[in-house]
Amino acid sequence: xxxxxxxxxxxxxxxxxxxxxxxxxxxxxxxxxxxxxxxxxxxxxxxxxxxxxxxxxxxxxxxxxxxxxxxxxxxxxxxxxxxxxxxxxxxxxxxxxxxxxxxxxxxxxxxxxxxxxxxxxxxxxxxxxxxxxxxxxxxxxxxx
Numbered sequence: 658x659x660x661x662x663x664x665x666x667x668x669x670x671x672x673x674x675x676x677x678x679x680x681x682x683x684x685x686x687x688x689x690x691x692x693x694x695x696x697x698x699x700x701x702x703x704x705x706x707x708x709x710x711x712x713x714x715x716x717x718x719x720x721x722x723x724x725x726x727x728x729x730x731x732x733x734x735x736x737x738x739x740x741x742x743x744x745x746x747x748x749x750x751x752x753x754x755x756x757x758x759x760x761x762x763x764x765x766x767x768x769x770x771x772x773x774x775x776x777x778x779x780x781x782x783x784x785x786x787x788x789x790x791x792x793x794x795x796x797x798x799x800x801x
Contacts, residue, residue, distance in 0.1 A: 759788050
């Protein structure tokens with residue numbers, strides 16, 4: 658399951674941990690930080706400033722996993738994974754790296770999109786060979 662600290666991501670983690678507890682499954686919680694080296698706008702920053710900003714983004718991505726797990730509904734066997742890159746491709750690479758049974762994602766991240774699915778969720782839905790469970794921020798949306 659991939660987390661980003663958003664309301665939908667937190668709901669997805671809650672669902673995934675409850676599912677893992679109920680089925681006695683192992684849970685891998687994965688987070689991605691953007692790679693500033695891939696951002697042309699970062700070339701204008703001094704090297705030290707870009708490095709400090711990248712380290713802060715990396716720390717944030719790892720902290721998102723820990724904060725999310727601190728609110729899990731129960732103890733579950735968890736592997737924590739983190740990488741740097743574009744979120745969609747990084748999640749797909751992770752899914753291809755080992756035999757996962759299911760990927761759980763929040764419907765949208767931090768975007769202000771009015772679409773049902775955010776761009777990362779859409780990208781994973783369209784390209785994943787692994788079944789995808791998309792969890793909205795509000796559980797009532799699961800019924801709609």
